[in-house]
Amino acid sequence: MTTAIEGRELTQIGPGTVMGELMRRYWIPAAMSSELVCDGAPVRLMLLGEKLIAFRDSAGRVGVMDHRCPHRCASLFLGRNEEEGIRCIYHGWKFDVFGNCIDMPSVPPHQDFKHKVKAKAYRVVERAGLVWVFMGSRAEVPPLPALGILDIPEDEIGVSLIQRDCNYLQALEGEIDTSHFGFLHAGHVDPDDVLEEEPFRYTITSRAPEYHVLDTAWGTQYGAYRPAGPGLTYWRCANFLFPFWTQVPSGEFASHVHARAWVPLDDGHTMFCFLWWKRGTSAMTQSQPAFKDGSPIGGTGRGNKFLPNTTDWLGRWRLAANPSNDWGMNRAAQREKTIYSGIDGIHLQDQAITESMGPIVDHELEHLAPSDQMITRTRRRLLMAARALRDRGVLPPGVESAGIYRGARSGYFVTDDQSPWQEIYAKQLASCLGAPSTPLRAAE
Numbered sequence: 001m002t003t004a005i006e007g008r009e010l011t012q013i014g015p016g017t018v019m020g021e022l023m024r025r026y027w028i029p030a031a032m033s034s035e036l037v038c039d040g041a042p043v044r045l046m047l048l049g050e051k052l053i054a055f056r057d058s059a060g061r062v063g064v065m066d067h068r069c070p071h072r073c074a075s076l077f078l079g080r081n082e083e084e085g086i087r088c089i090y091h092g093w094k095f096d097v098f099g100n101c102i103d104m105p106s107v108p109p110h111q112d113f114k115h116k117v118k119a120k121a122y123r124v125v126e127r128a129g130l131v132w133v134f135m136g137s138r139a140e141v142p143p144l145p146a147l148g149i150l151d152i153p154e155d156e157i158g159v160s161l162i163q164r165d166c167n168y169l170q171a172l173e174g175e176i177d178t179s180h181f182g183f184l185h186a187g188h189v190d191p192d193d194v195l196e197e198e199p200f201r202y203t204i205t206s207r208a209p210e211y212h213v214l215d216t217a218w219g220t221q222y223g224a225y226r227p228a229g230p231g232l233t234y235w236r237c238a239n240f241l242f243p244f245w246t247q248v249p250s251g252e253f254a255s256h257v258h259a260r261a262w263v264p265l266d267d268g269h270t271m272f273c274f275l276w277w278k279r280g281t282s283a284m285t286q287s288q289p290a291f292k293d294g295s296p297i298g299g300t301g302r303g304n305k306f307l308p309n310t311t312d313w314l315g316r317w318r319l320a321a322n323p324s325n326d327w328g329m330n331r332a333a334q335r336e337k338t339i340y341s342g343i344d345g346i347h348l349q350d351q352a353i354t355e356s357m358g359p360i361v362d363h364e365l366e367h368l369a370p371s372d373q374m375i376t377r378t379r380r381r382l383l384m385a386a387r388a389l390r391d392r393g394v395l396p397p398g399v400e401s402a403g404i405y406r407g408a409r410s411g412y413f414v415t416d417d418q419s420p421w422q423e424i425y426a427k428q429l430a431s432c433l434g435a436p437s438t439p440l441r442a443a444e
């Protein structure tokens with residue numbers, strides 16, 4: 001079980017918290033590059049419990065900084081983004097994207113001390129259509145994680161953001177919880193009604209899959225297995241990658257190049273950031289699962305409807321279906337079993353179920369089962385890494401060795417190979433990458 005103390009250490013991400021300090025060792029995808037226009041309006045960003053503004057200057061450079069002006073703490077969100085910097089509208093002090101005060105017009109020239117004033121600005125890079133922020137100290141800036149998706153040409157990478165109104169951990173745990181699939185998403189589907197070759201079918205032939213869970217260099221991994229005909233096994237594997245990334249099994253292993261971040265905005269809000277390869281298989285490129293007669297399987301509708309973005313700290317990329325309208329619950333569909341959950345859309349089903357737990361789940365009320373072993377192992381891995389950083393200054397996985405992420409891939413495949421799971425995985429990965437795979441076990 002997870003104690004109340006462990007629960008707090010796992011879920012609190014503000015400055016000075018155990019997990020907040022771990023998160024601040026990594027690059028964080030924070031916004032779409034397209035959200036920031038040269039000399040355009042600044043954007044409010046909430047990130048790891050800090051209120052920030054982001055803006056793009058006249059030269060196209062992005063600044064991300066504390067929203068409070070270093071003079072007397074007026075919000076720079078109200079500032080004028082002009083001529084290579086943001087100017088506070090209170091007394092006109094101006095800051096460049098690095099936080100340097102470059103103009104102090106309210107002070108007589110002989111008393112000007114702008115060279116001594118600095119806004120708290122964070123390091124920023126842009127990659128794959130996203131603005132990435134490093135919120136730790138500058139001396140320790142790591143490389144970006146060597147995720148396979150970041151090796152893909154930028155015009156072949158799709159990106160989407162969706163805010164979720166709950167803590168990052170319970171959102172993330174929804175991704176590595178394979179045993180919910182046959183219920184939440186497919187509890188109404190009879191395997192006999194689905195074509196043999198439909199990947200969806202295997203996940204419902206056995207609704208209580210057996211699976212292996214192991215620590216890996218990048219975090220944790222599960223390999224769930226089900227029989228798939230004489231001598232054949234259907235495997236689905238997924239990963240947790242430090243500090244908040246997942247890779248899910250819903251695509252063919254060979255081409256399922258993607259990564260999913262669960263970025264903590266504050267303790268009760270998360271930004272889901274999905275990067276996928278447009279030429280691979282993923283929820284974004286596959287056709288909707290169908291019955292034998294060609295009709296779509298209920299509850300697997302595609303496309304999310306968004307509310308208009310607002311300028312609020314938590315006003316970006318919110319879904320129209322949310323707690324205020326019971327996520328569009330259709331009780332008739334639920335009752336008649338056309339949609340098991342009554343909620344249409346696999347992502348929305350996951351969103352509803354994790355938001356329904358409240359902003360932060362009360363871990364002391366849980367009764368974790370053997371089927372939750374990926375979750376318990378991932379919690380332990382995160383907690384041990386955060387405590388090792390706090391107590392002994394041990395850097396968590398991937399900070400100094402971003403290459404460990406290259407060994408991580410997820411997806412499904414059928415094989416007649418009866419070797420142990422780790423060997424099967426290593427062979428599958430090697431066949432995709434054309435090279436020996438990274439050893440799975442962490443050097444602990």
Ligand code: FES
Pocket residue numbers: 069070071072073074088089090091092093
């Ligand atoms: S508070 Fe910003 S210039 Fe005075």
Ligand SMILES: [Fe+2]
Pocket residue numbers: 174180181184185346350
């Ligand atoms: Fe799910």
